[in-house]
Amino acid sequence: MQRLRETLSLQGLPSELQQLILTLADCGVEISQLVRGGALAGVLGVADSENVQGETQKKLDIIANDLIKDKLGANPLVKGIASEEETDVVAANTDGQYLVCFDPLDGSSNIDINSLVGTIFSVLPAPQGEVNEAAFMQPGTNQPCACYILYGPATVMALTTGQGTQMYSLDPASNEFVLVDEQVTVPAQTGEFAINMSNQRFWQAPMQDYIADLISGKEGPRGRNFNMRWIAAMVGDVHRVLSRGGLFTYPQDTKNPDKPFKLRLMYEANPMSFLVEQAGGKASTGYERIMAIEPEQIHQRVAVILGSADEVDTCLGYHSKG
Template sequence: MSRISLTQYLVEQQRSGGHMPAQLRLLIEVVARACKRIAISVNKGALGDVLGSAVSENVQGEVQKKLDIIANEVLIEANEWGGHLAAMASEEMDSIHVVPNRFPQGEYLLLFDPLDGSSNIDVNVSIGTIFSVLRKVTNTRGVSEEDFLQPGKQQAAAGYCVYGPQTTLVLTVGDGVVMFTLDREMGSWVMTESEVKIPADTKEFAINMSNMRHWAPPVRRYIDECLAGSTGPREKDFNMRWVASMVADVHRILTRGGVFMYPWDAREPNKAGKLRLMYEANPMAFLVEQAGGGATDGTRRILDITPSKLHERVAVVLGSKNEVERVTQYHLQQAG
């Protein structure tokens, strides 16, 4: 049986329905090639002297890992010269990176978390790259941060690459979710799953239970009901899974269902949440919705939120549709 490559899939998307412009196809292929380079560095680990922390901090004040910096540089270098981008933004950079004048400027904007789950790098647990693609909607010359401040529902494409036992690329261009596995011998991305669907119901939740004492009442209520099991109001037993790598946790949910929660908590009450809206929540929400799931910040659909700044944070509840709706309803009941 012949397998479909990433290139073939993108060409077929370009031919059917017309929602795959040539620049977008090129952009996705370049990002996919960059992820292959990052995968090589991740797989070498200590052999490549890429483990451990660097001596720098990112814009969020977090100590950067060596691989954070390497992955960020790989994505910038791979994408800035091809003529498909106007600018890029990264979780690891203070401001946007405008395509240099010596290269042609395209009509798309690329946002990425170059290496999600950095705390897992040194212990050989799955980590990944998350990316989001927007169209530059203004007609003015030049690019500014304002061009990036679009709601997630305007994404042209989104995806992630998870570096685990297999290297897997998960992608949506607004026409469902597909998965590609890296064939290391051939060096090519091969489709291994099409029409990915998240079950509407689940018996699994993913959350950092160590923060329970800081959660808002609606989150406590939901988790307490799950923990009560078959003798509680949900009348079924739940399992908890928590990898502390959003890519790994969301990949599990896309594969077999579940609900992922990174809610607001009282430790930093003035911050809406921990995760970044534009680099993490938006692309993951787009993927989850395209797979039939739901994604909210507790009260609002994530993809409807218009960001006010480049590194905006947000609470996240995403995954199996019926569970997300339940958590959201608990928040709305308290607000009402």
């Protein structure tokens, strides 16, 4: 069995990036243990606070966020961090080489029902100068590394360093991640899609038309049936895409005029797009490649359409018609 440390060494990565990835993996190991403990560990339930997004925090949101902050702050390679749960970016080590953006617990609304949750990391090179929000304003194409760690029946990690996407599984006996798929491949065609149908009446016309044609099945213009899946955690839905193909989307809508987009560019869309693209898939807002976006703020939100390349192209065709 090839351990994470061995795989990173074989990829010929800079030793500093290898060390940082091992720190990210360590964060996942500790959070996995907390998730498994559930009520016995006292991590379930709602905290008496909201995050910067105005969302009610779960206890484990806060615990995972603080755990990751402490571990990354203690790593001299990390110059600054940005978390979905933090109002501002946080300076770490002056001589650090990397910036790390993270969602400490994606899908946290699933915690209390014992469903899928995960942690998402995006790594960026640290520019010269002080750590401020402007330092993080880099497109996703600058990422040397992205990964997520999914806490389910098994704890798994999907990782890319720009050399394809690899999948690892946590060995509970050694608490080490072991390589289980050295080259994840997303099939170009699919019969599955994932979307929050409760928002259907708020979508733009192109997405309305696209989903309507999927639902119409064999009798509709697509001429075949599609299945819908929805986990309510991006990390779980993207893991399914990497595992067997599919299309995941959280499109623009008018449900809340002040927040037309749901997913965060820096913590969710960019790292997931990197992972999917490196596995042969595609990722777009409907109008532009996600990883080409020049960020304007650390908590920026975007529309997301990603997954099997041919199906993403089909969806984009609806958007190109206006």
